[in-house]
Amino acid sequence: MKAAVTLKENYEFRRLYQKGASAVCPTMVLYCRKNRLGHNRLGLVSSTKLGHAVVRNRCRRRLREVYRLHTPELKQGYDIILVARVRTAHAPWPEIQKQFLKLCRKLDLLEKTQ
Numbered sequence: 135m136k137a138a139v140t141l142k143e144n145y146e147f148r149r150l151y152q153k154g155a156s157a158v159c160p161t162m163v164l165y166c167r168k169n170r171l172g173h174n175r176l177g178l179v180s181s182t183k184l185g186h187a188v189v190r191n192r193c194r195r196r197l198r199e200v201y202r203l204h205t206p207e208l209k210q211g212y213d214i215i216l217v218a219r220v221r222t223a224h225a226p227w228p229e230i231q232k233q234f235l236k237l238c239r240k241l242d243l244l245e246k247t248q
Contacts (some may be wrong), residue, residue, distance in 0.1 A: 139173060139175050139245035140175060140176050141176065147177055147179075147215065150166075150213055153244050154215075155167065157238060159237055160219065160233070161214070161221045161222045161230055162216055162217060162218060162222055162237070164238070165217070166213065166215075166239040168211050168213075169212060170211075172210060174175055174212050175212075175213045176198070176201055177213070177214070177244045178194045178198060178216055179215060180222075181219065182232045183220065184223060185223065190218075192223060193218035193223050194218065196222060196223075197218055197222065200230055200234045201234070204231075204232070204234065207238075208238065209243055209245055210246070216234075226243065235248060
């Protein structure tokens, strides 16, 4: 993923947590807020509660991949944070995809298809 499409700075994460909309499911939490850019930016969070570095990195990889696969379906111009939960590491892949799309629908992030 290019550096231009990721959230890196602490103040960006804090702003999104405070002023953004959120949706929750057993495998992840999704925060989003409109930005003034023409593209989406992604931030990934995995706390030490998940386990050791191997587990945290696996959770981040899974969330990054689910975002990458569904990027064409998402509206543009949003900052998005995906927070991994304990079940992210062990959930089957179709379940992660299904719940990501459910959260996107809940926050109205999906493009309208005809």
